[in-house]
Amino acid sequence: MDDTTPPEGFRGDRAALEHVRYFRTGTGSVGEVAESAAGISSLPDDAVEITARQYRRELAGLRAGTERLLADLRAQDEERIRGDHEALRAAGIPEGLARRLAGYPAGEE
Amino acid sequence: MPQVCVGPEFTVDPNGRLRLDLCGGPAEQAWPYACPTSSNPLRIDPNCGLWVPPYAKAGRASASGTSGGALVTVPAGFTEVAQAEIEVQNPSDCYTAIVVQWIQVDVDFYLPPGTDSRAGFRINGNSMMALENSSPAGGTQETGVHWDLHQTLVSGTIPAGGSNTFTSPIDVGSGQGGAQYGEIRWQMRVLALAGL
Numbered sequence: 001m002d003d004t005t006p007p008e009g010f011r012g013d014r015a016a017l018e019h020v021r022y023f024r025t026g027t028g029s030v031g032e033v034a035e036s037a038a039g040i041s042s043l044p045d046d047a048v049e050i051t052a053r054q055y056r057r058e059l060a061g062l063r064a065g066t067e068r069l070l071a072d073l074r075a076q077d078e079e080r081i082r083g084d085h086e087a088l089r090a091a092g093i094p095e096g097l098a099r100r101l102a103g104y105p106a107g108e109e
Numbered sequence: 110m111p112q113v114c115v116g117p118e119f120t121v122d123p124n125g126r127l128r129l130d131l132c133g134g135p136a137e138q139a140w141p142y143a144c145p146t147s148s149n150p151l152r153i154d155p156n157c158g159l160w161v162p163p164y165a166k167a168g169r170a171s172a173s174g175t176s177g178g179a180l181v182t183v184p185a186g187f188t189e190v191a192q193a194e195i196e197v198q199n200p201s202d203c204y205t206a207i208v209v210q211w212i213q214v215d216v217d218f219y220l221p222p223g224t225d226s227r228a229g230f231r232i233n234g235n236s237m238m239a240l241e242n243s244s245p246a247g248g249t250q251e252t253g254v255h256w257d258l259h260q261t262l263v264s265g266t267i268p269a270g271g272s273n274t275f276t277s278p279i280d281v282g283s284g285q286g287g288a289q290y291g292e293i294r295w296q297m298r299v300l301a302l303a304g305l
Contacts, residue, residue, distance in 0.1 A: 028178075029176050030176070031174060031175045033174040035172045036170050039196070040172055040195050040197070041196070042194055062179050065179065066180055070250070073250055074250070
Protein backbone atom coordinates (compact mmCIF):
# COMPACT_ATOMS: atom_id res chain seq x y z
CA MET A 1 0.00 0.00 0.00
CA ASP A 2 1.41 3.38 -0.93
CA ASP A 3 0.83 6.59 1.00
CA THR A 4 -2.26 7.61 -0.97
CA THR A 5 -4.05 4.28 -0.81
CA PRO A 6 -6.90 4.26 1.70
CA PRO A 7 -6.56 1.66 4.44
CA GLU A 8 -8.29 -1.63 4.01
CA GLY A 9 -11.93 -1.56 5.04
CA PHE A 10 -12.47 2.16 4.65
CA ARG A 11 -12.96 3.50 1.15
CA GLY A 12 -15.17 6.24 -0.24
CA ASP A 13 -13.55 9.53 -1.26
CA ARG A 14 -10.75 9.13 1.23
CA ALA A 15 -8.26 8.61 -1.57
CA ALA A 16 -8.65 12.34 -2.35
CA LEU A 17 -7.06 13.22 0.99
CA GLU A 18 -3.57 14.35 0.12
CA HIS A 19 -1.98 15.21 3.44
CA VAL A 20 -1.19 12.13 5.51
CA ARG A 21 0.65 11.84 8.81
CA TYR A 22 1.45 8.68 10.75
CA PHE A 23 1.80 8.29 14.49
CA ARG A 24 2.35 5.96 17.42
CA THR A 25 0.52 6.47 20.73
CA GLY A 26 1.61 5.79 24.29
CA THR A 27 -0.07 2.38 24.27
CA GLY A 28 1.93 1.25 21.23
CA SER A 29 -1.00 1.59 18.84
CA VAL A 30 -0.24 3.17 15.48
CA GLY A 31 -2.47 5.30 13.32
CA GLU A 32 -2.73 7.81 10.54
CA VAL A 33 -4.52 11.10 9.95
CA ALA A 34 -5.33 12.23 6.40
CA GLU A 35 -6.56 15.69 5.46
CA SER A 36 -7.91 17.58 2.43
CA ALA A 37 -5.78 20.57 3.52
CA ALA A 38 -2.67 20.38 5.69
CA GLY A 39 -3.18 20.91 9.39
CA ILE A 40 -6.98 20.90 9.58
CA SER A 41 -7.00 17.89 11.89
CA SER A 42 -4.67 16.80 14.66
CA LEU A 43 -2.93 13.78 16.09
CA PRO A 44 -3.96 12.30 19.47
CA ASP A 45 -2.45 14.09 22.49
CA ASP A 46 0.12 11.41 23.29
CA ALA A 47 1.03 10.68 19.66
CA VAL A 48 4.55 10.69 18.26
CA GLU A 49 4.86 11.18 14.52
CA ILE A 50 6.48 8.27 12.65
CA THR A 51 7.28 7.61 9.00
CA ALA A 52 4.98 5.81 6.58
CA ARG A 53 7.42 2.94 6.50
CA GLN A 54 7.47 2.63 10.31
CA TYR A 55 3.68 2.82 10.37
CA ARG A 56 3.26 0.02 7.87
CA ARG A 57 5.84 -2.17 9.58
CA GLU A 58 4.36 -1.68 13.07
CA LEU A 59 0.77 -2.08 11.87
CA ALA A 60 1.69 -5.33 10.14
CA GLY A 61 3.31 -6.51 13.39
CA LEU A 62 0.24 -5.62 15.44
CA ARG A 63 -2.10 -7.30 12.98
CA ALA A 64 0.09 -10.40 12.94
CA GLY A 65 -0.12 -10.49 16.76
CA THR A 66 -3.90 -10.35 16.58
CA GLU A 67 -3.94 -13.11 13.97
CA ARG A 68 -1.74 -15.31 16.19
CA LEU A 69 -4.04 -14.70 19.15
CA LEU A 70 -7.10 -15.61 17.12
CA ALA A 71 -5.39 -18.69 15.68
CA ASP A 72 -4.64 -19.84 19.25
CA LEU A 73 -8.28 -19.36 20.22
CA ARG A 74 -9.43 -21.33 17.19
CA ALA A 75 -6.95 -24.11 17.98
CA GLN A 76 -8.24 -24.30 21.58
CA ASP A 77 -11.81 -24.51 20.26
CA GLU A 78 -10.91 -27.30 17.88
CA GLU A 79 -9.13 -29.25 20.61
CA ARG A 80 -12.11 -28.95 22.97
CA ILE A 81 -14.55 -30.00 20.23
CA ARG A 82 -12.40 -33.01 19.39
CA GLY A 83 -12.21 -34.02 23.08
CA ASP A 84 -15.98 -33.64 23.54
CA HIS A 85 -16.62 -35.69 20.43
CA GLU A 86 -14.34 -38.51 21.57
CA ALA A 87 -15.96 -38.57 25.04
CA LEU A 88 -19.45 -38.72 23.54
CA ARG A 89 -18.45 -41.54 21.19
CA ALA A 90 -16.87 -43.42 24.12
CA ALA A 91 -20.20 -43.08 25.97
CA GLY A 92 -21.92 -44.83 23.07
CA ILE A 93 -23.50 -41.79 21.40
CA PRO A 94 -23.96 -42.33 17.62
CA GLU A 95 -21.53 -40.49 15.35
CA GLY A 96 -23.96 -37.92 13.84
CA LEU A 97 -25.44 -36.93 17.21
CA ALA A 98 -21.99 -36.85 18.86
CA ARG A 99 -20.78 -34.44 16.18
CA ARG A 100 -23.75 -32.15 16.68
CA LEU A 101 -23.48 -32.21 20.48
CA ALA A 102 -19.74 -31.55 20.37
CA GLY A 103 -20.35 -28.59 18.08
CA TYR A 104 -18.57 -29.62 14.89
CA PRO A 105 -19.47 -27.07 12.25
CA ALA A 106 -21.51 -28.64 9.44
CA GLY A 107 -19.37 -30.38 6.86
CA GLU A 108 -16.16 -30.34 8.96
CA GLU A 109 -14.18 -33.42 9.85
CA MET B 110 -42.54 71.57 0.47
CA PRO B 111 -40.55 68.31 0.22
CA GLN B 112 -36.89 68.59 -0.67
CA VAL B 113 -35.17 66.22 -3.09
CA CYS B 114 -31.44 65.64 -2.59
CA VAL B 115 -29.43 64.56 -5.63
CA GLY B 116 -25.94 63.05 -5.37
CA PRO B 117 -23.06 63.24 -7.86
CA GLU B 118 -24.28 60.04 -9.52
CA PHE B 119 -27.09 62.11 -11.06
CA THR B 120 -26.47 64.59 -13.88
CA VAL B 121 -28.76 66.79 -15.96
CA ASP B 122 -28.67 66.04 -19.68
CA PRO B 123 -28.80 68.74 -22.44
CA ASN B 124 -32.60 68.42 -22.49
CA GLY B 125 -32.84 69.20 -18.80
CA ARG B 126 -33.69 65.61 -17.79
CA LEU B 127 -32.17 64.07 -14.66
CA ARG B 128 -30.05 61.01 -15.54
CA LEU B 129 -28.58 58.41 -13.22
CA ASP B 130 -24.96 57.72 -14.18
CA LEU B 131 -23.65 54.23 -13.41
CA CYS B 132 -20.26 52.90 -14.32
CA GLY B 133 -19.86 49.23 -15.11
CA GLY B 134 -16.90 47.21 -13.97
CA PRO B 135 -15.63 48.72 -10.76
CA ALA B 136 -12.22 47.28 -9.85
CA GLU B 137 -12.44 43.77 -8.45
CA GLN B 138 -11.83 44.08 -4.74
CA ALA B 139 -13.32 43.10 -1.42
CA TRP B 140 -16.89 44.28 -0.77
CA PRO B 141 -16.23 47.77 0.65
CA TYR B 142 -19.50 48.11 2.56
CA ALA B 143 -21.00 46.58 5.65
CA CYS B 144 -22.12 43.01 4.98
CA PRO B 145 -25.87 42.83 4.49
CA THR B 146 -27.72 40.82 7.12
CA SER B 147 -31.34 40.76 6.06
CA SER B 148 -31.61 42.47 2.67
CA ASN B 149 -29.77 42.57 -0.63
CA PRO B 150 -29.00 46.28 -1.14
CA LEU B 151 -27.28 47.54 -4.29
CA ARG B 152 -24.58 50.15 -3.65
CA ILE B 153 -23.23 52.96 -5.81
CA ASP B 154 -19.69 54.02 -4.99
CA PRO B 155 -18.38 57.61 -5.24
CA ASN B 156 -17.05 56.84 -8.74
CA CYS B 157 -20.54 55.80 -9.84
CA GLY B 158 -19.64 52.09 -9.77
CA LEU B 159 -22.60 49.80 -9.13
CA TRP B 160 -22.08 47.02 -6.60
CA VAL B 161 -24.14 44.01 -5.66
CA PRO B 162 -23.49 42.30 -2.32
CA PRO B 163 -21.06 39.35 -2.22
CA TYR B 164 -22.49 36.11 -3.53
CA ALA B 165 -23.07 32.97 -1.47
CA LYS B 166 -20.19 30.54 -1.14
CA ALA B 167 -19.79 26.89 -0.24
CA GLY B 168 -16.71 25.12 1.06
CA ARG B 169 -15.87 21.54 1.86
CA ALA B 170 -13.18 19.71 3.78
CA SER B 171 -12.41 16.15 4.77
CA ALA B 172 -10.19 14.48 7.30
CA SER B 173 -9.81 10.90 8.39
CA GLY B 174 -7.90 8.89 10.91
CA THR B 175 -7.15 5.38 12.02
CA SER B 176 -5.66 4.08 15.21
CA GLY B 177 -5.16 0.80 16.93
CA GLY B 178 -3.81 -2.56 15.95
CA ALA B 179 -3.46 -4.33 19.29
CA LEU B 180 -6.58 -5.76 20.94
CA VAL B 181 -7.76 -3.94 24.07
CA THR B 182 -10.49 -4.97 26.52
CA VAL B 183 -13.68 -2.94 26.06
CA PRO B 184 -14.35 -1.03 29.30
CA ALA B 185 -17.72 -1.29 31.04
CA GLY B 186 -18.23 2.47 31.02
CA PHE B 187 -17.90 4.48 27.83
CA THR B 188 -14.35 5.76 27.41
CA GLU B 189 -12.96 8.04 24.73
CA VAL B 190 -10.54 6.13 22.51
CA ALA B 191 -10.23 8.48 19.53
CA GLN B 192 -11.41 11.86 18.38
CA ALA B 193 -12.58 12.88 14.94
CA GLU B 194 -11.47 16.46 14.36
CA ILE B 195 -11.49 18.96 11.52
CA GLU B 196 -10.91 22.69 11.23
CA VAL B 197 -13.18 24.38 8.71
CA GLN B 198 -12.65 27.78 7.14
CA ASN B 199 -15.71 29.91 6.36
CA PRO B 200 -15.56 30.38 2.57
CA SER B 201 -17.17 33.83 2.91
CA ASP B 202 -15.79 36.98 4.52
CA CYS B 203 -19.30 38.38 4.66
CA TYR B 204 -21.75 35.76 5.84
CA THR B 205 -21.98 33.32 8.72
CA ALA B 206 -21.63 29.75 7.43
CA ILE B 207 -23.85 26.87 8.45
CA VAL B 208 -22.00 23.59 8.68
CA VAL B 209 -23.17 20.08 7.87
CA GLN B 210 -20.94 17.34 9.28
CA TRP B 211 -20.94 13.69 8.32
CA ILE B 212 -18.98 11.69 10.90
CA GLN B 213 -18.25 8.12 9.88
CA VAL B 214 -16.86 5.65 12.41
CA ASP B 215 -15.93 2.00 12.17
CA VAL B 216 -14.56 -0.07 15.08
CA ASP B 217 -13.38 -3.69 14.92
CA PHE B 218 -14.68 -5.82 17.80
CA TYR B 219 -13.74 -9.27 19.04
CA LEU B 220 -16.43 -11.06 21.05
CA PRO B 221 -15.71 -14.46 22.61
CA PRO B 222 -18.48 -17.06 22.96
CA GLY B 223 -19.79 -18.45 26.23
CA THR B 224 -19.54 -15.28 28.30
CA ASP B 225 -22.42 -13.18 26.93
CA SER B 226 -19.74 -10.79 25.72
CA ARG B 227 -20.87 -7.31 24.74
CA ALA B 228 -19.45 -4.11 23.32
CA GLY B 229 -20.60 -0.86 21.77
CA PHE B 230 -19.44 2.54 20.60
CA ARG B 231 -20.66 6.10 20.59
CA ILE B 232 -20.08 9.10 18.34
CA ASN B 233 -20.41 12.45 20.06
CA GLY B 234 -22.18 10.83 23.01
CA ASN B 235 -24.73 9.14 20.78
CA SER B 236 -24.78 5.36 21.15
CA MET B 237 -24.47 3.99 17.64
CA MET B 238 -24.26 0.28 18.24
CA ALA B 239 -24.48 -2.42 20.93
CA LEU B 240 -23.14 -5.86 20.02
CA GLU B 241 -23.56 -9.14 21.87
CA ASN B 242 -22.22 -12.63 21.30
CA SER B 243 -24.91 -14.78 22.93
CA SER B 244 -23.56 -18.08 21.66
CA PRO B 245 -22.76 -20.70 24.34
CA ALA B 246 -19.31 -21.97 25.29
CA GLY B 247 -17.89 -23.68 22.23
CA GLY B 248 -19.93 -21.42 19.96
CA THR B 249 -18.76 -18.92 17.41
CA GLN B 250 -15.96 -16.44 18.05
CA GLU B 251 -16.92 -13.08 16.60
CA THR B 252 -13.63 -11.82 15.27
CA GLY B 253 -13.16 -8.45 13.66
CA VAL B 254 -16.88 -7.72 13.40
CA HIS B 255 -17.54 -4.11 12.43
CA TRP B 256 -20.18 -1.71 11.19
CA ASP B 257 -19.39 1.51 9.38
CA LEU B 258 -21.86 4.03 10.84
CA HIS B 259 -22.60 7.70 10.23
CA GLN B 260 -23.65 10.46 12.55
CA THR B 261 -24.88 13.62 10.80
CA LEU B 262 -24.81 16.98 12.55
CA VAL B 263 -26.24 20.22 11.18
CA SER B 264 -25.96 22.58 14.14
CA GLY B 265 -22.47 23.98 13.47
CA THR B 266 -21.76 27.55 12.38
CA ILE B 267 -18.64 29.58 11.53
CA PRO B 268 -18.46 33.36 11.86
CA ALA B 269 -17.85 35.39 8.70
CA GLY B 270 -14.21 35.29 7.66
CA GLY B 271 -13.33 32.91 10.48
CA SER B 272 -12.78 29.24 11.10
CA ASN B 273 -14.05 26.71 13.59
CA THR B 274 -12.77 23.35 14.76
CA PHE B 275 -15.36 20.60 15.02
CA THR B 276 -14.59 17.57 17.16
CA SER B 277 -16.52 14.39 17.81
CA PRO B 278 -15.27 12.08 20.54
CA ILE B 279 -15.42 8.36 19.75
CA ASP B 280 -16.08 6.22 22.83
CA VAL B 281 -16.12 2.46 23.27
CA GLY B 282 -17.94 0.92 26.21
CA SER B 283 -20.72 -1.37 27.44
CA GLY B 284 -18.02 -4.01 27.55
CA GLN B 285 -18.39 -7.34 29.35
CA GLY B 286 -17.44 -10.99 29.01
CA GLY B 287 -13.96 -10.38 27.65
CA ALA B 288 -14.99 -8.30 24.61
CA GLN B 289 -12.08 -6.49 22.91
CA TYR B 290 -11.71 -3.77 20.32
CA GLY B 291 -9.01 -3.40 17.69
CA GLU B 292 -8.69 -0.80 14.98
CA ILE B 293 -10.76 2.37 14.97
CA ARG B 294 -11.34 4.28 11.74
CA TRP B 295 -13.05 7.64 11.35
CA GLN B 296 -13.72 10.12 8.61
CA MET B 297 -15.30 13.56 8.73
CA ARG B 298 -16.75 15.24 5.66
CA VAL B 299 -17.89 18.79 6.12
CA LEU B 300 -19.90 21.17 3.95
CA ALA B 301 -19.97 24.88 4.88
CA LEU B 302 -22.67 27.05 3.28
CA ALA B 303 -22.41 30.82 3.62
CA GLY B 304 -24.91 33.42 2.44
CA LEU B 305 -27.71 31.02 1.56
